[in-house]
Amino acid sequence: xxQMFEAPQIAPHEPKTIEKVAIVISKGSLEGIYPGLIMANxxxxxxxxxxxxxxxxxxxxxxxxRFEKIKVATVxxxxxxxxxxxxxxxxxxxLVTGMMKRQMEKIDIPPIPEFVELVADSGAQLYAxxxxxxxxxxxxEDFVPQVADIISVGEFYEQAAGGQIIFT
Amino acid sequence: xxALLIAETSVDVDAEGFLTNPDQWxxxxxxxxxxxxxxxxxxxxxxxxxxxxxDRYLATGTAPSxxxxxxxxxxxxxxxYALFPKGPAKLAAKIGGIPKPRGCI
Numbered sequence: 001x002x003q004m005f006e007a008p009q010i011a012p013h014e015p016k017t018i019e020k021v022a023i024v025i026s027k028g029s030l031e032g033i034y035p036g037l038i039m040a041n042x043x044x045x046x047x048x049x050x051x052x053x054x055x056x057x058x059x060x061x062x063x064x065x066r067f068e069k070i071k072v073a074t075v076x077x078x079x080x081x082x083x084x085x086x087x088x089x090x091x092x093x094x095l096v097t098g099m100m101k102r103q104m105e106k107i108d109i110p111p112i113p114e115f116v117e118l119v120a121d122s123g124a125q126l127y128a129x130x131x132x133x134x135x136x137x138x139x140x141e142d143f144v145p146q147v148a149d150i151i152s153v154g155e156f157y158e159q160a161a162g163g164q165i166i167f168t
Numbered sequence: 169x170x171a172l173l174i175a176e177t178s179v180d181v182d183a184e185g186f187l188t189n190p191d192q193w194x195x196x197x198x199x200x201x202x203x204x205x206x207x208x209x210x211x212x213x214x215x216x217x218x219x220x221x222x223d224r225y226l227a228t229g230t231a232p233s234x235x236x237x238x239x240x241x242x243x244x245x246x247x248x249y250a251l252f253p254k255g256p257a258k259l260a261a262k263i264g265g266i267p268k269p270r271g272c273i
Binding site: 038041042044045046047107108109110114118121122123 | 233234235236238244245246249253254255256257258259271272273
């Protein structure tokens with residue numbers, strides 16, 4: 001005799017949505033900064049609240065003197081499938097960065113300065129990490145005007161309460 | 169795809185309520201979708217964005233990115249989010265009777 005099993009009952013539920021995200025950008029390379037900006041912008045486009053916290057070299061994305069000069073890391077970047085010594089040749093990083101920027105412009109991804117402004121204008125709050133600011137001897141004057149404040153990690157967690165934290 | 173009665177007109181919509189056939193759209197439908205999407209009254213500024221989205225979609229087959237929406241619609245990014253707090257591109261597409269934008273930007 002074969003035994004009959006009933007299909008397990010799955011309780012119907014409302015589709016869940018994310019209401020809020022806090023995104024940490026910790027790397028200063030082009031490929032380190034873009035994912036966080038794209039995720040923050042994408043969150044806002046879906047009506048999801050978004051905060052951005054820049055730490056360590058991620059701060060370069062909001063530093064007035066650096067955010068126009070962000071480059072792809074051509075050394076120690078296996079994703080490029082390029083011999084390390086080739087990546088170390090002077091100008092290699094600028095060349096690869098230029099190629100990638102043109103590719104991004106084609107699919108309407110803005111350059112970093114414009115993207116930072118876009119994300120801020122869309123209502124995302126931008127914060128700089130206090131520990132890094134102190135370590136590098138920086139102040140609010142070093143940052144683009146879209147930066148709301150320099151906050152500690154504790155304040156970041158307070159700010160992120162009730163949402164998802166994404167570390168990039 | 170299901171048929172839905174909006175503003176006394178039967179329209180085809182996807183699972184999220186986006187019209188799948190832009191030809192079935194009219195302004196009464198737009199106003200009703202807007203109300204249900206948390207935009208109680210459509211102002212001239214809302215219409216500017218909705219018409220821009222719709223025209224671009226009908227002309228090119230894809231909805232514009234939020235970047236070009238901010239640059240070319242005549243409504244800057246900050247105002248776009250004030251008009252459509254739950255996502256300007258997504259909401260303007262829904263109200264304008266075109267499919268949901270699939271782009272990441």
